[in-house]
Amino acid sequence: MKVYIETYGCALNKGDTYIMMTLLKDKNHEIVSSPKDADVLVLNTCDVRLETGERMKKRITQLNKLGKKLIVAGCFAGAEPGVVSKIAPNASIIGPQALGKIIDATEAKNRVIFLESDAPNHTPRIFMNKIGIIPIADGCAGDCNFCITKLARKKLRSYPLRAIIDTIKDLVSKGAVEIELTGQDAAAYGLDYGGKVKLSDVIREASKVDGNFMLRIGMMTPEQAMRNIDDLIDTFKDPKVYKFFHLPVQSGDDNVLKIMNRKYTVDEYRNLVKEIRKKIPNANITTDIIVGHPGEDENAFKNTLDLIKEIRFEKLHIAIYSLRPNTKSSLMQQIPDSVKTERMKIINSLYEEIARENHSEYLGKVSKVIITENGKDNSKIGRTINYIPVIVQNAEIGKWYNVRINNFSFYDLRGDIV
Structure with a gap:
């Protein structure tokens, strides 16, 4: 069959799409680049923010009107299957932890729903633009009050180390020059194996693969990065590993972090960054900030600004807090939109100022x-x-x-x- 796949969201979602494409091609189905050429439409969705969820609803409606077989996959499908069923009653649903069922859904004569399946064994053998994306872990060990992704990817499930390394070898042999090892929380890798294997083991083995390529390590929650920080930093020193640490702090205020149910303090985060920079002076520290989460008063917001000024992050991913269904934060007293919008302007301006100053240091070098x-x-x-x-x-x-x-x-x- 001819299958069209449309993808939204993070690197993990893109990696999931490459896995589905690999499985479909293995069964001699053809991947096409336009809905009009397809027998089956697959929408790999995101649901991280309110506006993202609304966009997914709109896109499901648009694709459903084409009258072709529709499969809704990804986080929106996993977190809000009832909404998908209401919008497109005949669409099949595949949760993000049921990727292996893409063949069943594609070939089924009637509507099917798979929200979870067996442990992940499938890895991608497809990549685009010389950048290979390999999921190493699905789900996370946290339970943040604002996060809907936890509802979609309920269980932490690490991919087998050997499968990851074999996939790197395959993609590099096909011409990939950058390999992204991604996950909902890359540093949680191996917790479901009893901690017998860790992210540092993955990086160490991946670095041994022959070829001209670089490794980019995906997002790590601070509490999981701290778990094995000395060994982790040592693996980042390898010449094949980008000195890039994506460590979302979310807020610079301890009380807000507690309300969010984050598992670290601002001081612990600060010390983590200091340790990384002490051992890898040119490290890129990138973070995420949520503006206007319930409990963020003026003093808490100031604390976040102060932390940004102190650490001088290389890059900030900034998002205004938005309510997500069935999350604890959505039940809390909310901050007015006007306040959130004003704070977003302030923090964006500060970020651009610091980023320009950081980048100006490279001028002429x-x-x-x-x-x-x-x-x-x-x-x-x-x-x-x-x-x-x-x-x-x-x-x-x-x-x-x-x-x-x-x-x-x-x-x-x-x-x-x-």
Whole structure:
């Protein structure tokens, strides 16, 4: 059958799509690039925010009107299957922890629903733009009060280490120059194996794979990163690993963190960053901030601003808190939208100011850059060893270059090949 897949959301969702594509191709189904050419439509959904959920509802409605077989997969399907059924009563549903059922759903004559399945054994053998995305763990060990993804990916399930390494070898042999090891919480890897294997073991084994490629490690919750921080930092020192740490703090205020049900204090987070920077001075510390979560008063917001000023994050992912159904935070007293919007403006302005100052330090200097993807107007996009994007001209994907930085924005660097 001809199958069209449309994907929304994070790197883990993209990795899930590559797994589904791999399974479909193994059964001789054809992946097509347009809904009009397809027999089956697969929508791999996200549900992380209110506006995202509304967008998913709209897209389900649009695809359902095409009158073709529709499969709704991903986090929206897993967290809100009843809503999917109401919008598209004939659509099949596959939760994000039931990827292996994509063949059953594609080939079934009638509607089917799979919200969970066996432990994950399927890995992707497909990638795009020279960047391979490999899920290493599904689900997390946390229970944050604001998070709907936990409802969609209920259980922490780590992929077998050998399967991950074999997949890296396969993708690198096919030309991938960047491998993203992703998960809902990469640092929770192996907890479901009794802690006998950890993220550091995955990185160490992955670094031994032959080939010209770089490893990018996905988001890690601070409490799980702390669990094995010395060994983890040692693995990040390998030349094949980007010095990139995505550690979402969410708030710079201890009381708000407690309300969120996060499992660390601001001081513990601060010490984690200090330890990383002490041992890897050029480390890129990227974080997530939720603005306007219940309990965030003016003093708590100020504490978050102060933490940003102190740590001077390389990158911030900032989101206004939005209510998600069936989460504890949605039942709490809410902060007015006008207050959240004003705080968002303040924090965005601070982020851009700090990011520009951080990037200005590269001006006139030469950085080693690996080219990983195509940019706009025939440009190429590369990454420094600490994962800052660099825009260059006349470069070849997969090659390393020495680039003299001659311009910058708060988001990226620009330069000429030396």
